[in-house]
Amino acid sequence: MKQIKKTFKFTCLALVVAASLTACNDGPSQQAPADKATSISAQTTLTSVDAQQFLDNVAKEMVKINLEGSRAAWIYANFITEDTAALAADADQKSTDAGVRYAMQAATFDNVEVNAIQRRQLNILKQSLVMPAPQDPEKSAELAQIGAQLGSIYSKGSYTTKAGEKLSLGDMTSTMANSRDYDELLEMWQGWREISPEMKPLYARQAELANEGAKGLGYKDLGAMWRSNYDMPADDFAKELDRLWGQVKPLYDDLHCYVRTELGETYGTDKVAQDKPIPAHLLGNMWAQSWGNIYDLVAPEDADPGYDVTKQLAAHNYDEIDMVRGAEKFFTSLGFDALPETFYSRSLFTKPADRDVTCHASAWDLDAKDDIRIKMCIQKTGEEFNVIHHELGHNFYQRAYKDQPVFFQNSANDGFHEAIGDTIALSVTPKYLKEIGLIDSIPDESKDIGLLMKQALDKIAFIPFGLMVDQWRWKVYSGEITPENYNTSWWELREKYQGVAAPIDRDADAFDPGAKYHVPGGVPYSRYFLAHIQQFEFHRALCEISGNTDPIHRCSIYNSKEAGAALNTMLEMGSSQPWQQAYKVVTGSEQMDASAILDYFAPLHVWLKNKNQGKQCGF
Numbered sequence: 001m002k003q004i005k006k007t008f009k010f011t012c013l014a015l016v017v018a019a020s021l022t023a024c025n026d027g028p029s030q031q032a033p034a035d036k037a038t039s040i041s042a043q044t045t046l047t048s049v050d051a052q053q054f055l056d057n058v059a060k061e062m063v064k065i066n067l068e069g070s071r072a073a074w075i076y077a078n079f080i081t082e083d084t085a086a087l088a089a090d091a092d093q094k095s096t097d098a099g100v101r102y103a104m105q106a107a108t109f110d111n112v113e114v115n116a117i118q119r120r121q122l123n124i125l126k127q128s129l130v131m132p133a134p135q136d137p138e139k140s141a142e143l144a145q146i147g148a149q150l151g152s153i154y155s156k157g158s159y160t161t162k163a164g165e166k167l168s169l170g171d172m173t174s175t176m177a178n179s180r181d182y183d184e185l186l187e188m189w190q191g192w193r194e195i196s197p198e199m200k201p202l203y204a205r206q207a208e209l210a211n212e213g214a215k216g217l218g219y220k221d222l223g224a225m226w227r228s229n230y231d232m233p234a235d236d237f238a239k240e241l242d243r244l245w246g247q248v249k250p251l252y253d254d255l256h257c258y259v260r261t262e263l264g265e266t267y268g269t270d271k272v273a274q275d276k277p278i279p280a281h282l283l284g285n286m287w288a289q290s291w292g293n294i295y296d297l298v299a300p301e302d303a304d305p306g307y308d309v310t311k312q313l314a315a316h317n318y319d320e321i322d323m324v325r326g327a328e329k330f331f332t333s334l335g336f337d338a339l340p341e342t343f344y345s346r347s348l349f350t351k352p353a354d355r356d357v358t359c360h361a362s363a364w365d366l367d368a369k370d371d372i373r374i375k376m377c378i379q380k381t382g383e384e385f386n387v388i389h390h391e392l393g394h395n396f397y398q399r400a401y402k403d404q405p406v407f408f409q410n411s412a413n414d415g416f417h418e419a420i421g422d423t424i425a426l427s428v429t430p431k432y433l434k435e436i437g438l439i440d441s442i443p444d445e446s447k448d449i450g451l452l453m454k455q456a457l458d459k460i461a462f463i464p465f466g467l468m469v470d471q472w473r474w475k476v477y478s479g480e481i482t483p484e485n486y487n488t489s490w491w492e493l494r495e496k497y498q499g500v501a502a503p504i505d506r507d508a509d510a511f512d513p514g515a516k517y518h519v520p521g522g523v524p525y526s527r528y529f530l531a532h533i534q535q536f537e538f539h540r541a542l543c544e545i546s547g548n549t550d551p552i553h554r555c556s557i558y559n560s561k562e563a564g565a566a567l568n569t570m571l572e573m574g575s576s577q578p579w580q581q582a583y584k585v586v587t588g589s590e591q592m593d594a595s596a597i598l599d600y601f602a603p604l605h606v607w608l609k610n611k612n613q614g615k616q617c618g619f
């Protein structure tokens with residue numbers, strides 16, 4: 001499912017607000033109000049009264065900052081010109097500057113006795129910076145400069161083919177998805193990675209500077225700071241991710257084994273050795289992070305569900321707005337209020353004929369009240385119908401927590417927002433499609449293997465990638481991985497977790513992590529791992545609340561007021577309490593549990609084990 005993860009700015013803006021003080025927003029155009037907030041001298045003895053005054057001032061500023069920044073970003077994404085780009089970048093910079101000031105000031109209350117709510121708000125301010133700047137203004141400017149340079153190298157990246165054709169990442173992405181020519185895929189894979197060697201020294205310096213900033217805020221290093229964002233000790237968080245991965249790994253291993261066999265049949269076992277990691281360019285994706293694009297190569301026989309949602313949408317004369325209204329009905333069936341009229345008048349649903357826009361689907365919250373929107377160039381396909389449900393999941397979350405203080409207008413942890421969108425999309429099952437009249441009958445269970453395989457290629461395949469990106473960065477920030485080892489360590493982790501390998505020897509100056517947006521973009525990645533775990537647990541729990549008796553991959557919570565009420569209670573909390581409290585509302589437990597994934601994919605897992613019998617699995 002395509003969501004708002006591609007760029008940091010849109011991720012934050014889509015998820016909005018408290019997150020937006022991190023870096024994705026703007027700042028006030030005047031310094032004056034900010035000075036009020038930051039004028040408290042560190043030399044005075046600070047009290048909780050000072051803390052409250054500081055928080056009140058920041059809250060007032062943030063509301064203004066967020067609104068201004070969201071508007072600038074919205075206009076830019078909807079009317080891409082030099083001018084709107086400059087205005088949006090300007091707003092973004094001001095927001096970052098404000099975020100730096102707030103974090104520094106919040107840290108001065110570290111040893112002041114304050115109440116629990118104040119402490120939570122101060123911590124949110126402190127941890128909102130993804131790349132904290134050192135105190136030294138020169139170093140701070142250098143860090144900002146490096147961040148901009150890395151972003152620019154990535155966004156301008158392109159590759160000129162041996163045939164002389166200049167390709168963008170978008171072009172290459174499409175070839176990676178559709179080509180079945182080993183050498184063409186290899187050229188794309190290798191070509192895209194030519195953009196990143198020049199990033200390496202910049203990246204190393206950025207790590208040094210941001211580590212210094214993190215230490216200034218009282219953290220061991222930047223990785224420890226990132227891991228401190230989850231209402232548990234930083235080291236426990238790392239262990240928790242390993243534990244969850246351990247639960248999923250047996251299923252992943254069987255999926256990997258089966259896919260490797262099928263790829264061996266397609267490309268030859270001389271190219272896809274059956275006892276080694278899979279070459280990373282054959283999985284339908286530039287980073288081998290989700291494999292749905294090679295479904296045709298691995299599709300189980302006789303698993304065609306017998307309907308095609310795209311054709312059904314056409315047969316029922318759905319236009320783009322009908323698709324959105326249909327998805328909205330999913331939420332109203334759960335008991336949520338209908339979307340405000342402004343949602344329909346202000347959203348972008350179709351690609352305009354006369355101007356450039358960012359088509360990547362995203363959900364927006366402009367004013368942290370009712371001005372919620374989506375921005376999509378909707379194609380009338382089954383997949384997009386799914387994406388609309390996902391995006392509206394963000395919007396209903398945003399509206400549910402609008403009455404929280406601005407600091408808490410965010411998801412319970414950074415995995416929740418994506419998880420909620422995906423949770424809703426998991427309910428777009430054949431049963432649901434029949435209930436809304438799009439298909440006439442529910443295919444029998446023998447056809448489920450095809451649908452489950454598609455889901456597994458996207459979601460199960462992603463999980464080890466979602467884990468290893470930050471495993472690598474945490475080690476970079478702790479100093480365990482040094483610049484000389486950046487690339488070899490990256491591939492060691494990719495082999496260890498994903499069982500994929502570089503298809504050719506890498507040059508000594510290669511910096512393959514830099515070819516993945518979130519590394520030069522400085523966007524933490526664990527949130528995507530969490531979202532992939534959490535969504536299945538939310539789905540299982542909500543299905544149970546709804547009284548479902550089907551296997552959970554067949555369940556839809558459509559029409560269940562009980563499930564809707566539980567979901568709403570969790571969403572309304574925003575980030576006001578430790579995420580475990582929000583988790584408990586729906587799942588009954590304060591601890592994540594990946595067994596829901598095993599339940600969901602149980603029929604596929606049996607099928608895979610059967611297919612893998614007698615094979616040498618593992619990598």
Ligand SMILES: [Zn+2]
Pocket residue numbers: 002003004005390391394417418421
């Ligand atoms: Zn999303």
